[in-house]
Amino acid sequence: MGRQAGGVQADLLVAGGGPVGLGTAVLAAQAGMSVIVLEPRQPPVDKACGEGLMPPGVAALRALGVEPDGVPFRGIRYLAPGACATAYFRHGTGMGVRRTALSAGLSARAEELGVQRVQAAAGLPVQADGWVEAGGVRARWLAAADGLGSPTRRALGLDRPVAGPPRYGLRRHYRVAPWSDVVEVYWSGEAEAYITPVAADVVGVALLGPRGNGFDRMLGGFPQLLERLDGAPPLTPVRGPGRCAGWPPAGCTAGCCWSATPAGTSTRSPGRASRSG
Ligand SMILES: Cc1cc2nc3c(=O)[nH]c(=O)nc-3n(C[C@H](O)[C@H](O)[C@H](O)COP(=O)(O)OP(=O)(O)OC[C@H]3O[C@@H](n4cnc5c(N)ncnc54)[C@H](O)[C@@H]3O)c2cc1C
Numbered sequence: 321m322g323r324q325a326g327g328v329q330a331d332l333l334v335a336g337g338g339p340v341g342l343g344t345a346v347l348a349a350q351a352g353m354s355v356i357v358l359e360p361r362q363p364p365v366d367k368a369c370g371e372g373l374m375p376p377g378v379a380a381l382r383a384l385g386v387e388p389d390g391v392p393f394r395g396i397r398y399l400a401p402g403a404c405a406t407a408y409f410r411h412g413t414g415m416g417v418r419r420t421a422l423s424a425g426l427s428a429r430a431e432e433l434g435v436q437r438v439q440a441a442a443g444l445p446v447q448a449d450g451w452v453e454a455g456g457v458r459a460r461w462l463a464a465a466d467g468l469g470s471p472t473r474r475a476l477g478l479d480r481p482v483a484g485p486p487r488y489g490l491r492r493h494y495r496v497a498p499w500s501d502v503v504e505v506y507w508s509g510e511a512e513a514y515i516t517p518v519a520a521d522v523v524g525v526a527l528l529g530p531r532g533n534g535f536d537r538m539l540g541g542f543p544q545l546l547e548r549l550d551g552a553p554p555l556t557p558v559r560g561p562g563r564c565a566g567w568p569p570a571g572c573t574a575g576c577c578w579s580a581t582p583a584g585t586s587t588r589s590p591g592r593a594s595r596s597g
Contacts (some may be wrong), residue, residue: 326458330354333428333459335442335472337365339466342426346384347462349433357430357454360441362454364423368491368560370413370514370526371419372503375412381425385432388425390417391517393503399544400507414503416516416524444475445593452592476593490535490560491526496552498523508541515545522555531561 330468332348333522337359345355372393373381381387392415395408430437436456445454445462452462454472464472473479498517505514511529518524525545527538535558539546 326451328458330356330457331437332356332461332463333358333452333454333457333593334463334465335445335454336464336466336470337361337363337420337423337427337428337437338367338465338467340465342423342430343380343384344463344465345430345435346386346426346433349430349435350384353432355430355435356457356459357435357438358442358457359437360439362439363427363437364420366419366423366559368489368526368571369419369424370491370503370516371416371518371524372514372516373416373417373422374416377470378412378415379456384426384428384429386425388415388417388421390415390421391498391519392416393501393517395502397500397502397504398507399504401544408502414519416498416503418518418524424503442472445472447591460592464593471594486531487528488561489506489526489528490538490555490558491524492535492558493518493524493555494523494549494552495521495555496523496549496551497521499548504545506542506545508538511538511541513542513545515548525549535560586588 331353332345332355334355334357337357341357341359345357373390394413395405395406397404423552427437434546434572440455442454442464445452451458451460452463453459453584463473463477464470464476467470497520500517506515508531511527511533514524514526514528516524516526525539527535529538541564
């Protein structure tokens with residue numbers, strides 16, 4: 321890592337190497353900035369997630385030069401006892417993409433563009449005239465992309481109150497051929513289940529519900545889904561919990577969060593740091 325005036329090692333330091341952090345890094349590198357990503361985990365990074373990318377997310381990834389393997393889907397279907405509604409996309413298709421495939425694709429593209437990776441957590445950022453430092457790296461700007469519970473956002477005083485009770489996400493994959501060309505969202509009294517095709521013989525099951533309800537217990541609340549899974553063998557261990565504060569976010573219809581993909585947007589910027597996501 322070369323040093324510029326004031327000990328600055330890069331134009332942009334990105335805290336967090338998830339989809340938003342890596343997407344931000346690739347965008348910045350494409351714009352000619354030198355970029356360092358701080359990520360404590362080794363890629364490919366996994367996470368409890370529904371793994372469904374909406375058509376604009378797929379297009380955004382393509383614009384970044386990333387086309388991970390996945391399974392196309394044509395829309396979203398909501399199912400509750402005695403009710404069902406399907407909406408097909410007017411333009412394009414979505415993609416079911418394993419988080420590990422998304423992480424690997426974005427990491428490879430970032431590396432190709434010269435983005436450097438430092439395996440460390442950001443810690444408390446220190447700001448001065450012309451630079452900001454976190455995780456032992458000094459840069460001109462800092463983008464906080466360290467997830468929903470962002471420690472960097474909290475340290476910078478950017479946390480905002482979230483409406484609604486928190487919910488917790490758990491995810492598991494099953495070896496079964498996808499039975500539908502849409503992502504299915506099942507509703508029970510206390511939880512939601514997102515079913516996404518991610519390979520020719522694999523579907524992902526992501527459950528969102530209150531804390532403390534185990535995966536199998538929550539899954540038991542979806543008899544229609546259990547029938548579909550038909551005893552299919554689990555392929556991955558239960559992963560989670562991913563905390564979802566007030567899901568879906570206020571002002572967001574139930575499906576719009578699914579387009580939350582790499583093109584992170586900064587919301588507020590105190591000094592030299594901004595929050596991406
Ligand atoms: C159950 C569930 C289902 C979902 N389904 C979908 C879906 O189908 N489609 C969709 O688009 N979205 C879905 N989401 C939302 C999606 O997972 C998030 O929008 C997405 O992961 C946000 O990406 P991110 O990069 O901001 O954060 P993350 O993916 O959380 O990445 C943050 C990264 O920051 C790193 N980090 C943490 N602390 C630090 C630190 N101090 N310093 C440096 N790095 C740090 C972490 O290791 C992590 O790699 C779902 C979420 C849940 C919980």
